[in-house]
Amino acid sequence: MITFQEIIVYLLLGVALAFLWKKFFGKKGKDKNCGNNGCGCN
Template sequence: MDFQEILVYILVIVALGFLVRKFFWKSKSKKNCGNGDCGCS
């Protein structure tokens, strides 16, 4: 296994981790919508 293969595997793992965190671990919104400063109406 050479350096390029290791780099590709690391990038794939990071990308999958990002997608899992983004779509499956939805955290509560930290926006403060009580003051009307975030544009959510």
């Protein structure tokens, strides 16, 4: 039987893996810096 703590652990593991997948394999957006200060005005 799965306990409440195991459910929480598996959910957090899934969230962490999804974050890492998005960070390393997600689409690369273009840089929105305009000039040296990185104001993002474009």
